[in-house]
Amino acid sequence: EVQLVESGGGLVQPGGSLRLSCAASGFTFRNYDMHWVRQVTGEGLEWVSAIATTGDTYYPDSVKGRFTISRENAKNSLYLQMSNLRVGDTAVYYCTRLNSSAYDYWGQGTRVAVSS
Amino acid sequence: SYVLTQPPSVSVAPGQTARITCGGNNIGSKSVHWYQQKPGQAPVLVVYDDSDRPSGIPERFSGSNSGNTATLTISRVEAGDEADYYCQVWDSTSDHFWVFGGGTKLTVL
DSSP: OOEEEEEOOEEEOTTOOEEEEEEEESSOGGGSOEEEEEEOTTSOEEEEEEEOTTSOEEOOTTTTTTEEEEEEGGGTEEEEEEOSOOGGGOEEEEEEEEETTEEEEEOOOEEEEEOO | OOOOBOOSEEEEOTTSOEEEEEEOTTGGGSOOEEEEEOTTSOOEEEEBTTTBOOTTSOTTEEEEEETTEEEEEEOSOOGGGOEEEEEEEEOTTSSSSEEEOOOEEEEEO
16 A cells, blocks of 8 residues: 655745755556645645656746655655745645546645744 | 646636646646646646546546646536546656646535
8 A cells, every 4th residue: 555654744934945855656666756745724626746667856836946855765655845935925734646647645744834 | 946836726616627727837848747636645647748528527627738838628417526626747857847837726606
């Protein structure tokens, strides 16, 4: 059974940093591109980062230069290092597996709150 | 930036058919995926590549895509289908390569 379990969320002040982790199991992690998708409470879904099997990374302009996605295949783990956090980054962050161009598995999410 | 437009809400009586649209410029040339999200839960993929269903998704869920509109159709709607539904595509010309629609709240009357 495929499982994605996020951790690392919490409350942080504006300008602060946070590192999210995602533990993957039930599939060959190194064979899949992995993404982070976030959702502000009561709003829609927003893609925030991607890492290919090759290690290539992708970001939208809204987080470029502030967020860094990485993976450790030996540990079946995905990470999101977030720095210079803004109030607008407050959201639930989901770890997702990309299959072709669709997200076929999602974690339960980890909540990030940026507030003074 | 590629924009996907969904109606904010759709209402349907139990047993009837719900149709949720997703509009985008020449969306028919792209693969469209649909997700169902119930309150407090993570999204679940219900249709991928326009019209395919993941294992475990009822046949009542189907999709189509042509021209500037993709449609998620839910037949014989049940109370348990009440949820938010999001469409999603990949667009290489967009800042957000992986683009989501704004979501549609399906209410079962």
